[in-house]
Amino acid sequence: MARYEQVQGTVALITLTNPPVNALSAAVRLGITETVTRALRDPEVKSMVICGENGVFCGGADIREFAKPMSGPPLVPMIAAIEEGEKPVVAAIEGAAFGGGLELALGCHYRIAHSKARVGLPEVTLGLLPAAGGTQRLPRLIGLAPALDLITTGRHVTAQEALKLGIVDQVTDQSALDLAIQFAQQVVGQPLLPRKLSTRQTPCPPDVDGLLEETMAQVKQRARGAMAPIACVQAVRAAATLPYQAGMQKEQELMATLFHSSQARAMQYCFFAQRAVGRWSLSSGAHSGNSKPRPVSKVAVIGLGTMGRGITVALVKAGMSVLAVETNKKQLEIGKQMVSAMLKHDAQKRNATPRLDLLHFTIDLLELKNTDLIIEAVFEDMALKKQVFKELSSVCKADAFLCTNTSGLDVDELAAVTKRPELVVGMHFFAPAHVMKLLEVVHGSRSSPEAVATAMHLGKRLGKVSVLVGNCAGFVGNRMLKPYLEQANFLLEEGATPELVDGALEEFGFPMGVFKMSDLSGLDVGWRIRKEAGLTGPNVDPRDPPRRRQGRRYSPLPDLVCEQGRLGQKNGRGWYLYDKPGGRVATPDPSIHKFLEEYRIKHGISPRQIDRQEVVERCLFALINEGFRSLDDGIAAGPEDIDMIYVFGYGWPRHRGGPMFYAGMVGLPRVLTRLEHYRQAHPEVPHLEPSPLLRRLVASGSPPINKWRDFLQRPHSQL
Numbered sequence: 173m174a175r176y177e178q179v180q181g182t183v184a185l186i187t188l189t190n191p192p193v194n195a196l197s198a199a200v201r202l203g204i205t206e207t208v209t210r211a212l213r214d215p216e217v218k219s220m221v222i223c224g225e226n227g228v229f230c231g232g233a234d235i236r237e238f239a240k241p242m243s244g245p246p247l248v249p250m251i252a253a254i255e256e257g258e259k260p261v262v263a264a265i266e267g268a269a270f271g272g273g274l275e276l277a278l279g280c281h282y283r284i285a286h287s288k289a290r291v292g293l294p295e296v297t298l299g300l301l302p303a304a305g306g307t308q309r310l311p312r313l314i315g316l317a318p319a320l321d322l323i324t325t326g327r328h329v330t331a332q333e334a335l336k337l338g339i340v341d342q343v344t345d346q347s348a349l350d351l352a353i354q355f356a357q358q359v360v361g362q363p364l365l366p367r368k369l370s371t372r373q374t375p376c377p378p379d380v381d382g383l384l385e386e387t388m389a390q391v392k393q394r395a396r397g398a399m400a401p402i403a404c405v406q407a408v409r410a411a412a413t414l415p416y417q418a419g420m421q422k423e424q425e426l427m428a429t430l431f432h433s434s435q436a437r438a439m440q441y442c443f444f445a446q447r448a449v450g451r452w453s454l455s456s457g458a459h460s461g462n463s464k465p466r467p468v469s470k471v472a473v474i475g476l477g478t479m480g481r482g483i484t485v486a487l488v489k490a491g492m493s494v495l496a497v498e499t500n501k502k503q504l505e506i507g508k509q510m511v512s513a514m515l516k517h518d519a520q521k522r523n524a525t526p527r528l529d530l531l532h533f534t535i536d537l538l539e540l541k542n543t544d545l546i547i548e549a550v551f552e553d554m555a556l557k558k559q560v561f562k563e564l565s566s567v568c569k570a571d572a573f574l575c576t577n578t579s580g581l582d583v584d585e586l587a588a589v590t591k592r593p594e595l596v597v598g599m600h601f602f603a604p605a606h607v608m609k610l611l612e613v614v615h616g617s618r619s620s621p622e623a624v625a626t627a628m629h630l631g632k633r634l635g636k637v638s639v640l641v642g643n644c645a646g647f648v649g650n651r652m653l654k655p656y657l658e659q660a661n662f663l664l665e666e667g668a669t670p671e672l673v674d675g676a677l678e679e680f681g682f683p684m685g686v687f688k689m690s691d692l693s694g695l696d697v698g699w700r701i702r703k704e705a706g707l708t709g710p711n712v713d714p715r716d717p718p719r720r721r722q723g724r725r726y727s728p729l730p731d732l733v734c735e736q737g738r739l740g741q742k743n744g745r746g747w748y749l750y751d752k753p754g755g756r757v758a759t760p761d762p763s764i765h766k767f768l769e770e771y772r773i774k775h776g777i778s779p780r781q782i783d784r785q786e787v788v789e790r791c792l793f794a795l796i797n798e799g800f801r802s803l804d805d806g807i808a809a810g811p812e813d814i815d816m817i818y819v820f821g822y823g824w825p826r827h828r829g830g831p832m833f834y835a836g837m838v839g840l841p842r843v844l845t846r847l848e849h850y851r852q853a854h855p856e857v858p859h860l861e862p863s864p865l866l867r868r869l870v871a872s873g874s875p876p877i878n879k880w881r882d883f884l885q886r887p888h889s890q891l
């Protein structure tokens with residue numbers, strides 16, 4: 173798995189050969205160990221170059237091996253042998269050098285990178301730390317502060333930034349391998365000791381303790397319960413305060429605490445799940461491997477509200493030409509200004525030029541006639557959307573795709589008003605659409621494989637994680653959110669406060685609890701939907717008691733809060749009080765507490781003590797239960813799809829793997845028992861009735877998550 177050649181007479185060329193990313197599997201590590209030993213022993217060889225096959229240096233340790241018993245030579249002594257050898261070794265970095273791949277390059281004496289290459293130590297995103305010397309060599313090479321940044325965030329660095337930071341010695345637009353071979357010949361005879369990073373001192377700022385403390389505080393704030401970033405800071409601290417060998421020892425000790433942790437398992441599951449959701453399939457037999465996306469060059473966005481603006485920005489940032497459409501000149505002008513400002517702001521952050529030239533604005537639908545794909549992002553109102561789709565169907569060219577950004581309305585109903593239902597799909601973006609990584613692609617019953625493939629591909633072009641889902645109210649994400657929100661409201665009725673519920677969910681790892689999140693989104697959004705659904709407002713069945721609707725328990729609390737004019741952050745008052753309209757700092761509001769007390773008295777509810785465990789179980793197990801139902805109904809193709817939707821769209825902590833993975837970690841029998849317990853306590857809440865799939869899984873001995881598909885009611889998903 174490592175090829176050995178002698179080139180230019182005296183240079184040993186070692187090529188890692190483990191496609192697609194030359195991960196450092198046991199066989200590759202053995203190959204490197206053997207070839208390096210051979211080169212060191214061969215008197216004809218004066219220097220070495222290490223490169224990777226197929227234009228990729230190395231994607232790091234083989235993540236698939238982490239779950240298996242260790243075999244083959246370990247990385248640490250393998251890299252040490254390269255560094256300690258008395259022949260110069262040059263890493264020729266093309267494509268990527270990540271994780272163990274960069275650590276291997278840091279063990280080499282010189283690094284030459286191609287200008288398109290990227291490097292980084294992303295182990296933290298897998299619940300680990302760079303334990304092949306990365307936490308000790310990188311700080312010694314580039315200094316404490318930049319190393320802390322790279323190692324605790326795991327961010328990828330371009331070749332240009334790597335050059336500035338001093339990670340690589342030269343960058344070339346030509347062949348990095350050719351340059352490395354040339355370089356390897358030139359450096360023969362030059363002193364090697366200063367190039368051995370383990371012999372260096374870490375460059376540190378005057379106040380090392382201050383920097384480390386500040387970084388630790390930031391990391392803890394960001395980590396939301398994740399252990400790896402904290403271990404990363406501790407390991408890098410060792411590079412600043414201990415000799416190299418003692419630092420290496422510390423690195424190994426910290427890695428031992430992470431390696432078999434549930435967090436590492438969850439994050440590695442996410443790594444593979446993120447890739448698995450791209451491999452979609454339909455019950456017709458069409459799948460990502462046999463369905464080609466159609467090329468799309470001209471895209472239009474209809475409606476420049478919050479969602480439309482974000483989608484437009486995302487498209488332009490991906491280099492696509494966008495026609496943005498509004499109904500009248502005034503709205504168009506507002507939209508134009510806001511989109512341009514967003515693009516300028518974004519470009520400024522990246523030190524780039526905003527691509528305003530890709531933007532075109534119009535109020536004339538006739539201008540859409542040459543557009544390949546249209547994304548409708550008008551108000552969430554079925555009648556309005558139908559009207560738009562009818563017009564689009566007659567104005568747009570016959571083979572243009574018509575996509576809707578609805579967050580939960582029936583895609584089939586919209587498709588039915590067009591002359592081309594097979595070209596209609598849902599593209600459900602999440603706000604802010606230019607930031608959030610999730611895209612739910614909704615397959616209507618008549619959507620063609622080509623339409624699905626095109627929408628999935630477009631999502632990828634926009635840098636999104638696209639997940640294919642079936643068509644039902646709320647699709648997967650919002651459908652599961654409903655019982656979660658419902659439980660949160662019931663908990664308030666029963667004695668909790670917004671702070672108690674949010675505190676429990678934030679402690680679990682969400683960036684924001686459910687009530688803060690609702691305040692951020694605007695409380696009127698749900699209020700309007702509930703009015704349309706006849707759950708509140710004039711269309712409520714007068715025979716329904718105040719806390720029952722359509723035959724089940726209902727909490728009117730969110731409606732009553734809206735009726736008080738509390739709409740959330742936007743007007744400075746929601747479930748919390750904000751410093752000003754649009755303010756972000758939430759403080760508990762005594763008037764909300766008083767309102768809740770009065771509400772309970774009015775409805776004869778005696779408040780009880782609710783603890784954090786109950787909050788987490790009721791909110792999250794209800795959500796998970798709906799996840800099982802979505803799987804059984806064939807709306808979600810697999811548990812990975814649900815998990816990626818929640819991790820990328822709803823702030824589910826990655827170190828807990830997503831709701832379905834979490835259910836497996838907690839233990840399916842426990843989830844079932846607790847749901848049964850709460851269902852018994854709240855017989856009027858059907859969402860708490862354990863799903864038949866959960867019962868079947870438990871009855872079958874709770875198989876691991878990768879076997880759940882075998883237990884689905886439908887052998888093929890509804891998609």
Ligand SMILES: CCC/C=C/C(=O)SCCNC(=O)CCNC(=O)[C@H](O)C(C)(C)COP(=O)([O-])OP(=O)([O-])OC[C@H]1O[C@@H](n2cnc3c(N)ncnc32)[C@H](O)[C@@H]1OP(=O)([O-])[O-]
Nearest residue numbers: 193195231232233234235236268270271272294303304447
């Ligand atoms: C122990 C000492 C400390 C060291 C720790 C580490 O190094 S931890 C590692 C630190 N390194 C990282 O975290 C880097 C992880 N990798 C990446 O970030 C990206 O793969 C990439 C940027 C290298 C290429 O992006 P791209 O969009 O061109 O391609 P893509 O992403 O679609 O992947 C293609 C296929 O390769 C697979 N695969 C990839 N990497 C690994 C791996 N290391 N292992 C195994 N498999 C891996 C991937 O699953 C996929 O398989 P599928 O689905 O076809 O069966």
